[in-house]
Amino acid sequence: MSFTLQQVLVPVDDGYGTVDVQIADSHISAIAPNLDVVGTAVDGTNKLLLPGFFNAHTHSSEMWQRGIIPPVPLELWLAELYEFAPLEPEQVYISALGTAVETLLSGGTSVVDHLVLIPGKELETIEAAVRGYKEIGIRAFIAPLIQDESLNAGIPSAGTEREHKAYLRSTAASLQLMQEAIDKFHNPEEGIYFLVAPTGIQLCSDALFEGCIELSDRYNICRHSHLLETKAQQLLAQEKYGCSAVEHLKRINYLSSKTSLAHCVWLNDDDIAILAETQSTVVHNPLSNLRLGSGIAPILKYRQAGVNVSFGCDGASSNDSQDLLEAIKIGSILHNVTDLDYHQWISPRESVEMAALGGAKGLNLGDELGSLTVGKKADLVLYDLTNLSLLPRTDPIGLLIWGRPTQAVDSAWVNGKQIVANGNVTTINVDDLKKELFERSQWVTKRQSKSISEIESHYRSVMGLPERAAKGYS
16 A cells, blocks of 8 residues: 655654655655655645554553542552453453554554453453454554462562462463464564563562563563562562562563563662663553552653653553553653753653654564654554644644643554544444443442452551551442
8 A cells, every 4th residue: 555645744853844755565665845646645734744652551451440440559459450350352352442542542553452361261362352453453562461479479578477379370371371372363464463471570470480581582572561660569579589670680581672661660770770781661651650659750760871761551440541642741741840950851852752762662663663764664643733732833742742632633554554534543433332332331439349458458567557447448
């Protein structure tokens, strides 16, 4: 498929330029003013062209619980999340569709889904998500979330004796499952990539991490994980390893240029130096970190140390949204309060580069995606600069990143195929999707979580919090 975007506005070093962009065989073939039309002509007048962004960390199936989990920290939030997790692959398929649509309509053309697996239906879960993403046409990086330790193992013991139940799936079984899934689903030519993705040091043995390293090396696929999202995880790492989690992951060789790590809130300067040395990527998820009280990741320090940083929405019940532009905005200006030196603050153009090229580099695809460069794949987004939320005319990228753009995405292409036109996703009927989400759910204002009540007292003790009467969520 070939087409030519005519008279689009693109960022250049000293401002903006108006150019034509030719697309041939799913790649950008030329960028210059007044090019001959190749294939179909697309009018780009008064529109801003940018590379597609990466929603570099999310959990699609959490969509079914957004807006309902109470304001509690991650360790308690997880207990309720898993207690009420979806149990049918069809729900996973529908939430993958919803995640893809919301990502596309906020500037994202790629999504990394740290996919929660339904016990006993693991391959069916992966198949359902893959089916949804292929139907939409978004570029999808499937990272099945695996662990081999039970949920209460994720909370520090603080010297107390606690019994940890055996996890439902052994280490060997999880690794065998991943190998089967890679063989069955990893297909970059169709826009479906597979990542190995142990959930994090808090719920995974070294054997699971090491098995994932072996799979990553054998199949040349990327690695993903949560890392030090909370203070409790920082304390747990010291209990388990006698050193920081980052130092331990370096020792077992999990860190590399193929590794992306979500959150990275509780790292020290030595940890940051290790991430820079190993060329690992940090995925910044500012909204979930605020929603769960996890903290503010030291993103300015990462950037100053040369660590690659990208953005993620995180799951739709720890952020309660998949609006990527919102995550980029908050994830940029949040750090204006962490460093008085305003020369270190993140500019809108730097935010765009982090969201696009930063995301691509984190998935070892910086040579193929993430910038408006001849030869790169045509994952592109056109923004309508006549949209009310992008007016009056000032700096287009400043309006996009610092503003609150709504319905600003006019068109989007993934691998040269148009999947958003005139502000609408063209590959599915979104009204049907909304109907499915509505009819398969119900209004809920409060629910009683047995799981939270079982671990809350110990959590508060470990974290040095006083005993309090329940607020009605436990």
